[in-house]
Amino acid sequence: MNLSFSNHDMHTSRELHLEESQAELRQSGLQRSLYDDPLTSYCSGSVISQLLRKTVQDKKAEKGRAVYLPATAMSSYTVTDPSQEDRSSRSSKGSVAEPSSPMSHASTVANPEADRPLTEHHQAKRARVESIIRGMSTSPNAGLPGEGQRIDTDARDVREMVKESRRKWRPLQHRGPGSSGGWSSKDEECQKLKAQLQAMQRLLGDLQQRFLQVCQPHESESESEVEDREEEEEEEEEEEEEGMMDPPECGNSRRNEGPKESGGELHIGSDSQCEAGPDIIKMGKRETTEVDSIHLTFNKGDRNLPEALKYELSKAEGLTPNHLKKAKLMFFYTRYPNSNILKTFFPDIKFNRCITSQLIKWFSNFREFYYIQMEKFARQAIVDGVTNAKDLSVTRDSELFRALNTHYNKASDFQVPGRFLEVAEITLREFFNAISQAKDSDPSWKKAIYKVICKLDSDVPEEFKSTVCL
DNA sequence: CATGATCCTG
DNA sequence: CAGGATCATG
Numbered sequence A: 001m002n003l004s005f006s007n008h009d010m011h012t013s014r015e016l017h018l019e020e021s022q023a024e025l026r027q028s029g030l031q032r033s034l035y036d037d038p039l040t041s042y043c044s045g046s047v048i049s050q051l052l053r054k055t056v057q058d059k060k061a062e063k064g065r066a067v068y069l070p071a072t073a074m075s076s077y078t079v080t081d082p083s084q085e086d087r088s089s090r091s092s093k094g095s096v097a098e099p100s101s102p103m104s105h106a107s108t109v110a111n112p113e114a115d116r117p118l119t120e121h122h123q124a125k126r127a128r129v130e131s132i133i134r135g136m137s138t139s140p141n142a143g144l145p146g147e148g149q150r151i152d153t154d155a156r157d158v159r160e161m162v163k164e165s166r167r168k169w170r171p172l173q174h175r176g177p178g179s180s181g182g183w184s185s186k187d188e189e190c191q192k193l194k195a196q197l198q199a200m201q202r203l204l205g206d207l208q209q210r211f212l213q214v215c216q217p218h219e220s221e222s223e224s225e226v227e228d229r230e231e232e233e234e235e236e237e238e239e240e241e242e243g244m245m246d247p248p249e250c251g252n253s254r255r256n257e258g259p260k261e262s263g264g265e266l267h268i269g270s271d272s273q274c275e276a277g278p279d280i281i282k283m284g285k286r287e288t289t290e291v292d293s294i295h296l297t298f299n300k301g302d303r304n305l306p307e308a309l310k311y312e313l314s315k316a317e318g319l320t321p322n323h324l325k326k327a328k329l330m331f332f333y334t335r336y337p338n339s340n341i342l343k344t345f346f347p348d349i350k351f352n353r354c355i356t357s358q359l360i361k362w363f364s365n366f367r368e369f370y371y372i373q374m375e376k377f378a379r380q381a382i383v384d385g386v387t388n389a390k391d392l393s394v395t396r397d398s399e400l401f402r403a404l405n406t407h408y409n410k411a412s413d414f415q416v417p418g419r420f421l422e423v424a425e426i427t428l429r430e431f432f433n434a435i436s437q438a439k440d441s442d443p444s445w446k447k448a449i450y451k452v453i454c455k456l457d458s459d460v461p462e463e464f465k466s467t468v469c470l
Numbered sequence B: 001c002a003t004g005a006t007c008c009t010g
Numbered sequence C: 001c002a003g004g005a006t007c008a009t010g
Helices: A006-010 A012-028 A047-063 A082-093 A102-109 A120-137 A153-174 A185-215 A227-242 A270-274 A287-300 A302-314 A321-331 A339-345 A353-383 A399-408 A418-436 A445-456
Strands: none
Touching (some): A321 A353, A353 A445, A418 A445
């Protein structure tokens, strides 16, 4: 990757600022404090991802298998286990069933911070889909979600629909034998069931229609109760198809960031232990076929709908905290990854301008931190009286390494490659020499160092191509 | 004009 | 870390 550092040559104005801050730096030791660890504050985690992770973990617990799977191993493609559905459906068959299908947690589990990156629109959209699922997996006898839950408007819509339909048949069901006169118990039974059936069919119809609208907004707009937001969604779908979106609107708030067509594989790898129906796993690589598959699934039998929807949502969130974690580990190998490298090592991300630049930005931030540390420790060494760069070294015990390690590998659950230590040492010495030779008086003195360091990138191990594990 | 690097800021 | 600004490059 040939980097052009000629930028720096022309950055005189900015370099002047640099000079100023360097002057300050010299005076006040270190003007810039270390970054707070971003991991602690960074929590744009997707609700769905968290949810799915929880689901998988629940499942593991359920099976009594003590298989430890590091968080980083959790693919965003995790497909939830159908048994989850079974369980929730089963439980809801009880007379006082609780609505705790896996999805029903979404709205409450979500922490406000995690939701922040999502547009309200997306939250609404997701809530709607979740609501559909909830509706599908909740038997008519099941209680409605408890009060006081955060419910998006659309979710409420569906709930109202459910409520409504229940209002229609429940009275019949509970009407005592004597209340309405002399129906034979058989006739009455028959009437009740019939009414219930009709109500449920209506509900099903509504849900189905709604579902189709959500997944296929291009179709003729049916004037149901979904109006207001539908237009936005249509625009959104179009944007996604083109892979085009206005920068201001991007960020990880986009959903439907699916697998690359070229990459193809869904990387359910070891995660597939939480196997979903094969038909779902096989689902298409193109949006259209995916949608078609869902329709098929939906029409085939409603039991699969929740899984289908969950599958959709599972690959709906763009870059996740796990991707960030992975990127940081990759930094141990490559400080200047180009977009091709990024694409090959994030196969579970559908790249578009925003995703790409976000990733690039990440690495840019990583570098910034890295170089700041280097400069800081180099200056410290000079203050400490070190005279020869040879006396500087970077080992796993070094303070410098510890600083870097906590930044890129907070959990320390990753074996940092020795090569990184070498590169760090070279960088440190490079800074040391430059500073001790007063080269930092040159506004673009770092340019030379960058040029050296960018050549020290090594290949990222193949394992990083997988979404599972590290 | 789009992309990408760096710097600065919050 | 994300945003915004600035500059370079193709």
